[in-house]
Amino acid sequence: MTKVLESQKVSLKGEIAIPGDKSISHRAVMFGSIAEGKTTVHNFLEGEDCLSTIECFRAMGVEINRTEDVVEINGRGFNGLKEPSQLLDVGNSGTTTRLILGLLAGTDFHSCLIGDDSIAKRPMARVTVPLRLMGAKIDGRENGQYTPLAVRGHALKGITYESPVASAQIKSAILLAGINAEGKTTVKEPHKSRDHTERMLGAFGVEVESDETSASVEGGQTLKGTTVNVPGDISSAAFFLVAGAIVPNSRIRLQNVGLNPTRTGIVDVLDMMNVKYKIEAERVESGEPVGDFVVETSDIKGTEISGDLIPRLIDEIPIIALLATQAEGETIIKDAAELRVKETDRISTVATELNKLGADITPTEDGMIIKGGTPLHGGNIDSHGDHRIGMMLAVASLITSSKVELERPEAISVSYPTFFEHLAKLSR
Ligand code: S3P
Numbered sequence: 038m039t040k041v042l043e044s045q046k047v048s049l050k051g052e053i054a055i056p057g058d059k060s061i062s063h064r065a066v067m068f069g070s071i072a073e074g075k076t077t078v079h080n081f082l083e084g085e086d087c088l089s090t091i092e093c094f095r096a097m098g099v100e101i102n103r104t105e106d107v108v109e110i111n112g113r114g115f116n117g118l119k120e121p122s123q124l125l126d127v128g129n130s131g132t133t134t135r136l137i138l139g140l141l142a143g144t145d146f147h148s149c150l151i152g153d154d155s156i157a158k159r160p161m162a163r164v165t166v167p168l169r170l171m172g173a174k175i176d177g178r179e180n181g182q183y184t185p186l187a188v189r190g191h192a193l194k195g196i197t198y199e200s201p202v203a204s205a206q207i208k209s210a211i212l213l214a215g216i217n218a219e220g221k222t223t224v225k226e227p228h229k230s231r232d233h234t235e236r237m238l239g240a241f242g243v244e245v246e247s248d249e250t251s252a253s254v255e256g257g258q259t260l261k262g263t264t265v266n267v268p269g270d271i272s273s274a275a276f277f278l279v280a281g282a283i284v285p286n287s288r289i290r291l292q293n294v295g296l297n298p299t300r301t302g303i304v305d306v307l308d309m310m311n312v313k314y315k316i317e318a319e320r321v322e323s324g325e326p327v328g329d330f331v332v333e334t335s336d337i338k339g340t341e342i343s344g345d346l347i348p349r350l351i352d353e354i355p356i357i358a359l360l361a362t363q364a365e366g367e368t369i370i371k372d373a374a375e376l377r378v379k380e381t382d383r384i385s386t387v388a389t390e391l392n393k394l395g396a397d398i399t400p401t402e403d404g405m406i407i408k409g410g411t412p413l414h415g416g417n418i419d420s421h422g423d424h425r426i427g428m429m430l431a432v433a434s435l436i437t438s439s440k441v442e443l444e445r446p447e448a449i450s451v452s453y454p455t456f457f458e459h460l461a462k463l464s465r
Contacts, residue, residue, distance in 0.1 A: 040446040040457075042434035044415060047464040049281055049435075052290035055269030057082035057106065059452050060205070060233050061295070061325070063090050063132045065265040066101070067213075068241050069110035070094040071118065071140065074262030078108040080293075081267055084452045086130035093137060096121040097148075112262050115217060120146035124185070127152040129380060129422075129451050132206055134184065135164045139210030142173035143217030144190035151185045155380050155422060161186060164210040167198045171214055171222070195220035195256055202375060203348040205230040205299075208252060215254045216243060223253040228345040231299040236324050240265065266323040268295035272425075273453045274330060275303050275353040277463070279360045280432045281332035282312045288333040289463055296326040302350030306357055307332075309340040310364060339366030339409045347373050355429040358387045362396045363436070364409035374403040380451075381423040390418045390430055394437060415439030424451035431460065 062082040067090060069076030081087065083106060091101050091108070098119035100111040118140075127133040127150055134150055138161070141148050157178075165173070165181040171193040177186035195218045200207045203226045212234055215222025228250065235245045235252050241260040246253045274294045281289045296304075296319070307314050312335045319328040337360060342350070350357065354376055361368035376383040384405055388398040393416045397408035415437045420427030427449045434441035449456050 038445065038447050040443045042431060042441045042443055044434070044437050044439045047284070047435065048286035049284050049289050049463040050287065050465045051463050052292060053277065053459045053462060054292045055274045055294050056453060056455060057267035058270040058295050059084060059086060059272070060132065060231060061237070061265070061267045062087040063136065064233055064237050065267060066090045066094060066108065066110065067136055067140065068237055068260055069112050069262060070099040070101070071115040072112035072241055072260035072262045073114045074112055076110040076112060076262040076265065078110070078265045078267060079106070081106050081108045082270065082452070084450060084454055085128055086133065086451050089126065089128035089130045090133045093125045093127065093133060096123055096125055110262070112260070114259060118144055121148050124149050124151045127156060129153050129155055131156065131159055134161065135206040135210045136213060138164050138168060138175065138186065138188065139213035141188040141190065142168045142171065142175065142214050143193045146190050147188065149185060149187045157184050160378050163202065163204065163207050167196065167207070167211050168214055170196050170198065171218055173214065193218035195222040197223040198225070200224060200226045202226070203228040203230045204375070205232070205234065209234040212238070212245070212252060212254050215256060216258055218256040221253055221255050223251055225251040228348050229299055230348045231297065233297065237265070240324055268322055268325050268327045269293040270452070271295050271300050271303060272352040275356050276428045276432050276456070277459070278303065278307065278312070278314065278330060278332050279356045280435060282335045282337060282360060283363045284435050285334055288331065291330040291332070293327055294330055296328050299349055302346045303353045303357070305346060306340065306342060306350060310360060311335060311338040337364040339364040339368040341369045343371045347375070351375055352425060355383055355387045355425050356432065358391065358398060358405060358407055359429050359433050361407040361409060362391060362398070362411050362413065366409050368407040368409065370404035371401065372403055379423070381421045381426060383423070383426065386421045386423060386426045387429070390426065391433065393418050394433055394441070413437045415441050417442045417444070419444040420446060420448045422448045424448045424453065428453060428456055431456070
């Protein structure tokens, strides 16, 4: 599919409510499925990734009912999961694949995971290696490095694992396996990654010990069903934060945005790059801080983004790169080699696609160097099947001098199915 994005010459005004957080929606379904009793999830993200998670647990016999953005899960405990008679299809979702592996490892049945072409290229040894240290029996392409993966459920024992990368998916997979293991499981990481698993396990009645860079659980704990109110996804809001800052004569309000400190690296960058914004109506919902953003057209400045800021904004780097093309001065992004193993190699796809529109981005091994102040022109560009690249390019089209043709825009429904509706609502 190709979507023609006319050079809009618009300003952005008005307000939108940001859809539910992808990371939290996945976890709410997974934890509700292994909990005892009913779990109700409000403001569930109806993106394709989270729907893949629902289908995987339905295939293991869990009763899950969905009416628009409310999901009800009738959990029967971890031992209530049944051996799936079909492949578990994770679609495009790395979070589904990695977190579910941690659960499947400790079952007493056999299961097989399969996903799309992008999933088949994503590294899975980062979870299969530590899970095997716990006793897991996992096999797959290239000795368990890639999907399809087969899991023969097995008794697990707790470990202390030092992860070489700061990754919430690795940490979560090991902690979820740890709940069903004998003894204590600890995960240490080089920088703190998002902590939604730790917070939400607490809400489901599991005791988790955590500090700056480690988290631990004792095995043998059970989850109790609960109610989860999912905050809006700051990673989705980021596209409109940048749109509001770069489109002339704009001022927009983004309601209900999650402000978990492990996710707010983008807010630090707004400050560093001189973006005019305010956070209003700050509150706490279901253990997660939430607020509304007001953002307006800004005189943007270049900056350097590196170190422990990276895990706090890893999914926002494509849209930050676009912001940097409109800044005064250069922006340097480093320590972000993880971008190379996301839905696409995002260092390469960001540079290739934005440079087609006139940007001046030099990819480096672990980041990129972005020259500021480059006017953008029209052209034919491609999401490469990556939702965040698709949305970043659609935002870029708001400031191009002529029309943009975006290939594979349908990828956007992975995390933000109402993205184009929201963009139309704000465009004046
Ligand atoms: C996620 C963690 C991040 C992020 C992904 C969602 C999660 O990946 O990029 O979109 O829900 O745990 P890593 O933990 O691999 O960095």
